[in-house]
Amino acid sequence: MKLLRVGPPGAERPVVLGRDGTAYDLSGRARDIDGAFLAGLDAAELARDVAAGVLPVVDLAGGVRVGSPVARPGKxxxxxxxxxxxxxxxxxxxxxxxxxxxxxxxxxxxxxxxxxxxxxxxxxxxxxxxxxxxxxxxxxxxxxxxxxxxxxxxxxxxxxxxxxxxxxxxxxxxxxxxxxxxxxxxxxxxxxxxxxxxxxxxxxxxxxxxxxxxxxxxxxxxxxxxxxxxxxxxxxxxxxxxxxxxxxxxxxxxxxxxxxxxxxxxxxxxxxxxxxxxxxxxxx
Structure with a gap:
């Protein structure tokens, strides 16, 4: 899976890309792509959710800023x-x-x-x-x-x-x-x-x-x-x-x-x- 964060600095929201490039909003399931999210990440389960179409679609057109894919790394x-x-x-x-x-x-x-x-x-x-x-x-x-x-x-x-x-x-x-x-x-x-x-x-x-x-x-x-x-x-x-x-x-x-x-x-x-x-x- 490809994970990314979009939005202005300090207010990014987590997104996952499907294999066809469609972006899906993860903010209903995770506050951010941070240490807590990554510690519980099950890539296979997330892939199944994307394939099942149960996540909201995000429109990334129009110059949406892309942030670092990891929020606030400890080091x-x-x-x-x-x-x-x-x-x-x-x-x-x-x-x-x-x-x-x-x-x-x-x-x-x-x-x-x-x-x-x-x-x-x-x-x-x-x-x-x-x-x-x-x-x-x-x-x-x-x-x-x-x-x-x-x-x-x-x-x-x-x-x-x-x-x-x-x-x-x-x-x-x-x-x-x-x-x-x-x-x-x-x-x-x-x-x-x-x-x-x-x-x-x-x-x-x-x-x-x-x-x-x-x-x-x-x-x-x-x-x-x-x-x-x-x-x-x-x-x-x-x-x-x-x-x-x-x-x-x-x-x-x-x-x-x-x-x-x-x-x-x-x-x-x-x-x-x-x-x-x-x-x-x-x-x-």
Whole structure:
């Protein structure tokens, strides 16, 4: 199933898309697509309700805003340097274990919302990433089979990063990753049962129509299930949390002479089966 949230910021309502693209209102059954909803989600039962026509139809025509497909994630767990070609372009060693950082929930916006270059920002960069949405509480997972059981679904993330803050202001990644609007998510949360293999997903990113990133999740150093298992050894993953899984080569940092993002630039990201997002850059 494809789940999404539509409406103005702070007043979105939950929606599910049928296989023919018809949108159905879930607000009579759930307050929002949040941790509580995801913890009780039964994708098969929801699919039967859609097929039976028991849910109200929603008209999404006329420029209805699409919000992040997950409301108020408790935390966004970032994974750095998880594609070998990206580590090489960044001049970093190939990690022996996953590199983890955290992004606050205030970074999360909708897939078409404006991304703001922060005050003092000089080197704002993009990162196309597969995002994993957690649906069950996870702590000290023993293996990949257990990791698979806690995943609610997948979506697209842009892990926007201010490189000057990341590398030139004390060497703390969180500084460069935590500005408001720095994690556009969506457009949909595609439930895990509809993603046959999260390690076989092509992903691409364009800036102002120029293809900058063209990779595949099969190029990850540490696969999705290992990332979830590994993260659960260091923190409790809770329903509604989001794990963003790293980016392939092609970021501005790895393209000498390429200007960083600035106000008016347009970033578009596509992952096969998960949709496409688009952001216009503005200023904080």
């Amino acid at each position: 966004v767990v970032g994974i750095g340097l998880n594609y070998r070609d990206h580590a090489v372009e960044a001049g970093a060693a190939i990690p022996d274990e996953p590199v983890i950082f955290l992004k606050p929930s205030c970074t999360v916006v909708g897939p078409y919302d404006e991304v703001l270059v922060p005050r003092g920002g000089e080197k704002t960069d993009y990162e196309a990433e597969l995002a994993v949405v957690i649906g069950r509480t996870a702590r000290y997972l023993a293996g990949h089979a257990e990791a698979a059981e806690v995943i609610a679904g997948y979506t697209i993330a842009n892990d926007v990063t201010e490189r000057a803050f990341q590398f030139e202001r004390g060497g703390q990644w969180d500084k460069g990753k935590s500005a408001e609007t720095f994690t556009p998510l969506g457009p949909w949360l595609v439930t895990a049962d509809e993603v046959a293999d999260p390690q076989r997903l092509p992903l691409r990113l364009w800036v102002n129509g120029e293809l900058r990133q063209d990779g595949n999740t099969g190029q990850m150093i540490f696969p999705v299930l290992e990332l979830v298992r590994y993260a659960s050894q260091f923190m409790v993953l809770e329903p509604g949390d989001v794990v963003i899984t790293g980016t392939p080569a092609g970021v501005t940092l790895g393209r000498p002479g390429t200007p960083f993002l600035t106000s008016g630039d347009i970033v578009e990201i596509e992952i096969d089966g998960l949709g496409r997002q688009r952001q216009v850059l503005g200023k904080a």
